Amino acid sequence: MGERLLLRGNEVIAEAAIRAGCQCYFAYPITPQAELLEHMALNMPRLGRTFIQAESEIAAISMVYGAAGAGVRTMTSSSSPGISLKQEGISYLAGASLPCVIVNIVRGGPGLGNIAPSQCDYFQATKGGGHGDYHLIVLGPSTVPEAGELTMLAFELADQYRIPVMILADGLLGQMMEPVELPDPIDPASLPAKDWATTGAKGRAPNIILSFEMDPDDLKQMNLDLQSKYRTITENEIRYEEYETEDADIVIAAHGTIGRICKSVVRMARAEGIKVGLFRPITLWPYPYEPLKRLSQQVHTVLTVEMSAGQMWEDVRLAVAERAATPFFGETGGIVPTPRSILNEVKKHVR
């Protein structure tokens, strides 16, 4: 760990990827993640690594497929409409069990939407997005330092489980600056070799990368293998944060940017004597259902707050069931709920 630097979220994700040993980065420009692309454009070639501004989002994710299949750490980044275009490739990457990192700096939607921060791609990220029965590991950072840490983690998890990992952040996190201590860089040459990768069939049988089995029994087996992997990940990799929940009567469930904003809400509420806590999922897939279920047994209300019309809310209700009230408060269109507006909502549920 080095000195404390004041850096933008987009820059920190890019720099963390470089330090994680990312050797190939492919992307297409889109706001509000342009600084990420620009950081890579400047720094990857200096390190003798690959930066390509692809002709399209579809090409960028396909280049990721090729590089991942060739066994190197690789990443692409975009924002909502661009991530929609990448879904074809993401499904193939998931089907072919290829490790890579995909960053979505979410903006308002649907359609062209706007470039303001939003969490409206939660369903797309956590419930599929592309075609077929698959999942990504989805990590939701709430601060700039955490964006860096989770980017490093994303590369580790991707390799460990041979799975695409998505960083789901938003324009606010991408644009804001915060003090960060960057991690020590990993030398890509020190990473374990991938014996399944297409590195040349010298002295071994050919390695084939594919997401394709014509025979239904074979495709079923491929799916069973994927599901087995997803179970292992669910058992081992769930991450979340609880803040001031020990004696809480009300818990706010919020992820990412809203998660951190709700920390301020908890402080404000407690200053007024209202016992509020925060439950912040860090892995959005696999979702921390069990910890939230346990927590819901000790509170009367779990208030979901999102910058969407209520997407993670579905997972909260699955976890909480009838054990507590599950109201929702959200904003759409790129509007960020302020601490005061959330506090006012919390107060409606005080008993």
Next chain:
Amino acid sequence: MSANLENMVKVFERPQSLTDARFTYCPGCHHGIITRIIGNVMDELGIVERTVGIAPVGCSVFSYLWYKADSQQVPHGRACAVATGIKRARPELIVFSYQGDGDFASIGTAESIHAANRGENITVIFVNNQIYGMTGGEMAPTTLVDQKTTTTPEGRDPRVAGYPIRFSEMIATLDAPAYVTRQALFDTKHIMETTKAVKKAFQYQVEGKGYSLVEILSTCPTNWRMSPVQSNTHVAETVTKVFPLGDLVDRG
């Protein structure tokens, strides 16, 4: 008359770079010839152990089965982008994509053009049979005017569906490509010439000269509803008039 096997000389055998798996192609289709040519070229250049092939979507989706090389099977049309990713990740590998006309010249148009424009040091084998074979004989971007397909049942009407696209000529306008050529396989002479072209394309990559594209006019007797012999005649007499043979670029 009984053959004396012991005195026979072996003059023809399966290329060493191909596996024993049987082709899944229809009788009379040229995919088998092209695969064999690639196998021979890998033998001659001694590159099979450092080659990665790209299997597209279409009739050649299974092409990863034929080579003793590593392969990646990829999304429809994205072969040139995937090839870019592989080659940039590991420049020491020899990377080739094998793509039909729908894959290369329709759904993959952007990927195909931009990989060529970047001068990616890869080899593209573009198999142009003017039809979508695997999905049931639909119109391809290269389908001839008036040609009947299952989606142009009255023949391709250019007022509705445009004209056959000469993709190699488009690629040839770019500054980066090292080698762009169109070949055919309707007789032995042209098979020999195609073999030379494929070898040159791989050789250029080995030498780091950059992007090469070998378009090969191929047949689809099944969906053309012709015999293999009729198909060869059709290529020789009709198709080559729309898609003339020969080198378009050679910057070697």
Next chain:
Amino acid sequence: MERSIIISGFGGQGVILAGKILAQAGMNHGLEVTWLPSYGPEMRGGTANCTVVLSDELVGSPIVDEATALIAMNLPSLDKFEQTIAAGGHIVVNRSLIDRQVDRTDVNAFYLDMNEIARDEVGNPRAINMVALGAYVKASGTLPLQVVKDTMAQSMRESGKEKFIEMNERALDAGYNAL
């Protein structure tokens, strides 16, 4: 203790850089900080603002309902943010471009002719953002002026603009001394 400062003006007045230097100075002074820009499709000529939060503990929300201070470098900025400033907060007004008084009576208003100070005292109209920052430092007392100066110099060195350090130091002093 948490302070939140909105710096707002025309694009090109340097509000984004002033905010970065303020945030970085806070960090260098041992505080937790966030810096959040407004971002939009306008690259030049539109309005621009950023929000800086300085705190003794990890910052929760980088957006604030009531900032403790506003640096208004043009009239639209004062119009937009005046009512959102916390009671008892500070509003630093660029009188060169704002021909009205602050309406609020429950905040501390400070007036200075930033454009004239930059042009005539500092000798460079583009130093207006450092004039504004110097005035804020004096008005709020949040950070020592020297920390802000050192941070500015560090920022200039990192971006290869050493030759502007001396001029910007004079601008910070001029703004500080104008109140």
